[in-house]
Amino acid sequence: MNGSSSAKRLILIVDDDQLLLDFLGEVLGHAGYDVLKALSAEQALQLISQREPDLALLDIHMPGMNGLELAKQLHASSSVPFMFLSGRGDADAGKQAAAYGAVGFLVKPVDEKHLMPAFAAGLARADEIRQLRRTELNLNAALASGRETSLAVGLLMCKFQTDRNTAFEVLRDHARSNRRKVNEVADQLLSAEETLNALHAAFNQRLKK
Numbered sequence: 001m002n003g004s005s006s007a008k009r010l011i012l013i014v015d016d017d018q019l020l021l022d023f024l025g026e027v028l029g030h031a032g033y034d035v036l037k038a039l040s041a042e043q044a045l046q047l048i049s050q051r052e053p054d055l056a057l058l059d060i061h062m063p064g065m066n067g068l069e070l071a072k073q074l075h076a077s078s079s080v081p082f083m084f085l086s087g088r089g090d091a092d093a094g095k096q097a098a099a100y101g102a103v104g105f106l107v108k109p110v111d112e113k114h115l116m117p118a119f120a121a122g123l124a125r126a127d128e129i130r131q132l133r134r135t136e137l138n139l140n141a142a143l144a145s146g147r148e149t150s151l152a153v154g155l156l157m158c159k160f161q162t163d164r165n166t167a168f169e170v171l172r173d174h175a176r177s178n179r180r181k182v183n184e185v186a187d188q189l190l191s192a193e194e195t196l197n198a199l200h201a202a203f204n205q206r207l208k209k
Contacts, residue, residue, distance in 0.1 A: 009123060012036040012053035014044040014070065015085065016062045024057070024110065031116055041065035045073070048080060055123055056082040057106070060096070071100045079133070081126035083118070085110070103129070132165075139168045152186035155193060 011033045015021045018039065025035045036053060038044035041062060048056075056074065058067035065073075067084055074080045083104035084097040097105045104122035106115070139153075149171070156167035175185040 008034065009055070010034045010036065010051070010053040011119070012038065012044060012047060012056040012080075014038045014041060014056060014062070014067065015059040016040060017059070020108070020110070024115070027112055027115055028119070031119075033119075041067070041070035041073075044070060048074070048078060052078060052080050054081075055103070055119070055126055056080050057119075058082050058084055060084050060086040068096060068100060071102070075101055079130070081122070081129060083122045135165050135169065138172070139165060146183040146186070148186040148190055149183050152189045155189065 011028050013021055013024050013028070013035065015024070016039055021037050021039065025037050028035050036047050036051075038047055041058075042065060044056070044058075047053075058070055060067040071082050071084070074082060081103045082101075083106060084100075084102050085106045085108065086097075087108045103125040104118050106118055149168075152171060153164060153167045156162065156171060157164060160167070162170075171185060171189075172182050175182045178185070
C-alpha cells in the first residue's frame with residue numbers, strides 16, 4: 001500500500017507489549033498512516049475521547065480491561081471500528097472477534113507482509129459500515145419527516161424488487177439531481193401512482209362494457 005492511499009487515516013494500536021506497539025507503529029507510520037499508541041484500554045479511551053481513529057487494533061489479552069471489554073465499550077459509546085490482535089492457539093478468539101463486530105483479526109507473531117493487507121481490508125470494511133450507518137440515519141430521518149416518503153420508498157421497493165436503502169437512495173438522488181426536496185418527489189410519485197391506478201380502473205370498466 002502506498003502512502004497516498006492511506007494518507008490522513010488514523011490508526012490506534014492498543015497493546016501492553018511496548019516492543020510490539022513500537023514495531024506496529026513504525027510499520028504503519030512508514031506506510032503513510034497516522035498512528036496513536038496506547039499501552040492499556042484505559043489509555044486508549046483517553047486518546048479516543050480527544051480524537052476518534054479511523055480504526056483501532058486491540059490486543060485481546062491485556063491486564064485490567066482486556067480488548068474484548070474495550071471493544072464492547074467502543075461499540076456502545078462510539079463509532080470506532082476495531083480489529084483484534086491475539087496469540088496463536090487461541091481457538092475461541094476468532095469467534096469472539098466476529099461476535100463483537102470486529103472488521104479484522106491478526107495473530108501474533110505479526111507477519112509484516114500480512115499486516116498491510118489486513119489493515120487495508122479492515123479499513124475498507126469499516127468504511128462500508130460507516131456508509132451503511134449514514135444511509136440508515138438519512139433514511140430514518142427522511143421517513144420520520146413525512147408519510148409520503150415512507151410510502152414512496154415502499155412503492156419503489158415493490159415495483160423494482162429492491163431493498164429499502166436502495167429505494168431511498170434512488171429517490172433521494174433523483175430529488176437532488178432535480179434540485180427538489182425528497183418529500184416533494186415522493187408526493188409526486190404517489191400522485192402519479194394514484195392517477196395510474198384510477199386510469200387502470202377506468203380501462204377495466206370500459207373493457208367490461
